[in-house]
Amino acid sequence: MxxxxxxxxxQDDPQxxxxxxxxxxxxxxxxxxxxxHRLIPQALALASEAQAAELVQEAATLINTPRAALKxxxxxxxxxxxxxxxxxxPRRPTVLPTGAxxxxxxxxxxxxxxxxLLIPCVDGHVAMWGKRxxxxxxxxxxxxxxxxxxxxxxxxxxxxxxQRHALQQRDRQQAQAVWRAxxxxxxxxxxGYQLNLHSQPASDFGGDFQFQERDWVVVGDVSGKGxxxxxxxxxxxxxxxxxxxxxxxxxxxxxALHDHLERSGAFCTLAAVQVRPDGALRVVNVGHxxxxxxxxxxxxxxxxxxxxxxxxxxxxxxxFERVWLHPGDALLMYSDGLFEAEDDRGAPFGLDRLNALASxxxxxxxxxxxxxxxxxxxxxxxxxxxxxxxxxxxxxxxxRLPGDLAALPQVGEAxxxxxxPDHPVLxxxxxxxxxxxxxxxxxxxxxxxxxxxHASGNDLLLTLTDDGAxxxxxxxxxxxxxxxxxxxxxxxxxxxxxxxxxxxxxxxGNRQTLRLRAPAPVPPPPGP
Amino acid sequence: xNRPPVDLNIEQRxxxxxxxxxxxxxLDAHQVPAFxxxxxxxxxxxxxxxxxxxxxxxxxxxxxxxLVRSARExxxxxxxxxxxxxxxxxxxxTGLYAALPIRTA
Numbered sequence: 001m002x003x004x005x006x007x008x009x010x011q012d013d014p015q016x017x018x019x020x021x022x023x024x025x026x027x028x029x030x031x032x033x034x035x036x037h038r039l040i041p042q043a044l045a046l047a048s049e050a051q052a053a054e055l056v057q058e059a060a061t062l063i064n065t066p067r068a069a070l071k072x073x074x075x076x077x078x079x080x081x082x083x084x085x086x087x088x089x090p091r092r093p094t095v096l097p098t099g100a101x102x103x104x105x106x107x108x109x110x111x112x113x114x115x116x117l118l119i120p121c122v123d124g125h126v127a128m129w130g131k132r133x134x135x136x137x138x139x140x141x142x143x144x145x146x147x148x149x150x151x152x153x154x155x156x157x158x159x160x161x162x163q164r165h166a167l168q169q170r171d172r173q174q175a176q177a178v179w180r181a182x183x184x185x186x187x188x189x190x191x192g193y194q195l196n197l198h199s200q201p202a203s204d205f206g207g208d209f210q211f212q213e214r215d216w217v218v219v220g221d222v223s224g225k226g227x228x229x230x231x232x233x234x235x236x237x238x239x240x241x242x243x244x245x246x247x248x249x250x251x252x253x254x255x256a257l258h259d260h261l262e263r264s265g266a267f268c269t270l271a272a273v274q275v276r277p278d279g280a281l282r283v284v285n286v287g288h289x290x291x292x293x294x295x296x297x298x299x300x301x302x303x304x305x306x307x308x309x310x311x312x313x314x315x316x317x318x319x320f321e322r323v324w325l326h327p328g329d330a331l332l333m334y335s336d337g338l339f340e341a342e343d344d345r346g347a348p349f350g351l352d353r354l355n356a357l358a359s360x361x362x363x364x365x366x367x368x369x370x371x372x373x374x375x376x377x378x379x380x381x382x383x384x385x386x387x388x389x390x391x392x393x394x395x396x397x398x399x400r401l402p403g404d405l406a407a408l409p410q411v412g413e414a415x416x417x418x419x420x421p422d423h424p425v426l427x428x429x430x431x432x433x434x435x436x437x438x439x440x441x442x443x444x445x446x447x448x449x450x451x452x453x454h455a456s457g458n459d460l461l462l463t464l465t466d467d468g469a470x471x472x473x474x475x476x477x478x479x480x481x482x483x484x485x486x487x488x489x490x491x492x493x494x495x496x497x498x499x500x501x502x503x504x505x506x507x508x509g510n511r512q513t514l515r516l517r518a519p520a521p522v523p524p525p526p527g528p
Numbered sequence: 529x530n531r532p533p534v535d536l537n538i539e540q541r542x543x544x545x546x547x548x549x550x551x552x553x554x555l556d557a558h559q560v561p562a563f564x565x566x567x568x569x570x571x572x573x574x575x576x577x578x579x580x581x582x583x584x585x586x587x588x589x590x591x592x593x594x595l596v597r598s599a600r601e602x603x604x605x606x607x608x609x610x611x612x613x614x615x616x617x618x619x620x621x622t623g624l625y626a627a628l629p630i631r632t633a
Binding site: 405406408409412413416427428430431434435438442480481483484485486487489490492493496497519521 | 532533534554556557558583585586587589590593594596597613614617618620621622623624627628
């Protein structure tokens with residue numbers, strides 16, 4: 001608003017001068033009111049830097065200033081003339097009087113004498129020019145504008161940050177839901193087994209994972225944490241799913257798992273077990289802590305990793321270890337979060353303590369007992385405990401024989417406990433198992449032989465462990481049938497009765513795992 | 529249910545020239561030394577009656593083979609009779625049923 005010229009009175013009239021001054025002040029106030037009334041609502045609604053620049057232009061118009069520019073974050077929003085771009089940023093509100101500014105070429109938009117108003121704000125400054133003079137009131141208004149801009153821009157930044165955070169939270173929640181779909185917190189107990197799972201991620205996504213696919217139960221640990229680990233887990237679960245549907249499981253696993261992980265620069269440990277209703281398991285351990293077979297009587301067998309973690313070195317072959325779970329036996333799988341948990345003094349929980357616990361705790365209570373034992377420890381990593389317990393009510397037999405051939409009749413006794421007298425495998429099994437026991441005692445020097453067995457249809461599933469010297473009878477040379485010689489019939493008998501025969505050297509002894517079935521009738525040898 | 533025998537019973541009849549050895553019970557790795565001790569030295573003609581044998585393992589089979597082979601070397605004869613199912617199974621699995629001198633009724 002401009003102040004009307006006063007003609008009443010003269011220049012020397014003090015009252016008139018006072019009146020004029022008052023009027024000017026009222027006019028200034030009025031200007032300020034209009035200014036603030038127009039600009040404050042816009043400042044509050046400010047949503048972008050471009051709008052901030054518009055606000056500055058509008059403020060310039062309100063104080064009758066033809067040109068304005070705004071610099072924020074080192075950038076002139078909407079552009080600025082070259083002479084202005086070259087000026088250093090003002091440290092304090094500054095008015096360059098007319099004449100201080102060079103005009104003319106090469107400067108564009110500065111073709112006539114002009115004063116320049118420079119007002120710093122938090123993230124830059126406001127510049128106005130294009131008229132000969134800035135009033136103190138105008139300068140004050142633009143300073144107010146700069147504070148208003150500061151507040152509005154700060155509010156805008158806070159809103160953006162809150163939005164971004166909300167989006168991130170939503171993404172994270174969705175990702176967590178996806179991850180839990182891939183690595184569920186509960187798994188289904190296979191028929192004839194009780195499956196207990198404790199899954200305790202260190203954050204909302206874990207590097208540990210577990211899932212089921214067909215008759216496979218898989219636990220693993222992907223390197224890293226958080227979203228990247230969750231993505232790799234999902235990828236891995238998909239690859240595994242494809243692999244177990246493939247005819248050539250081994251190759252498919254190797255291709256799918258290793259290549260994917262190597263490409264993503266990650267690695268992964270894996271313990272997978274294929275669970276059959278009759279107690280026959282196939283176990284794979286690649287880089288994972290030892291899987292424990294916990295027999296009904298508390299004795300333990302370790303299934304150690306047969307290869308380094310997937311993604312580190314190309315897998316040549318995946319070894320499947322055959323294990324029979326007899327009634328009451330259990331398979332225990334766990335992640336390193338268990339034995340790496342530390343107490344107050346930094347001592348780890350450790351594998352020895354873990355093994356002692358696995359041996360003494362009832363299989364159905366193992367997870368709960370482990371968690372109780374961990375109460376005085378700090379678990380910093382993901383913690384996964386998975387127990388697969390075979391129904392202890394099913395009929396099965398465990399018999400420990402001394403390393404003495406006089407105990408051989410006990411083989412038949414143990415078999416008759418598990419098998420009906422007319423069971424087709426009874427006689428062949430007694431033949432085969434007697435041979436195995438004689439072998440262990442005679443050739444391995446065993447002082448005890450443990451027989452664990454149960455029937456499944458026409459088959460007998462037998463686990464024979466002994467404390468003898470390392471000896472793998474499955475690799476012994478086979479002799480021809482029907483020859484009149486005085487050795488080598490034992491192996492022949494076992495081979496003819498065994499549908500499967502697997503050997504593993506375990507800590508402190510040998511373990512043989514056999515599926516025995518009555519042999520097909522022998523064709524008569526060709527006549528002489 | 530009858531408990532299967534846990535021992536081997538050896539009964540010898542006949543003359544020095546023609547002897548029959550009646551076995552009953554188990555002929556397994558533990559019993560083989562007793563059996564070979566009783567059967568050797570071989571008579572010119574020996575009949576092994578296995579009517580009472582409920583179980584025979586590969587050591588028992590090997591003992592029979594040993595007797596048959598040493599009889600051949602000595603121009604003596606060994607004949608096996610009354611092979612029961614459990615023993616027959618062991619002989620069939622090893623292909624010995626056709627190779628041993630077994631007389632069927």
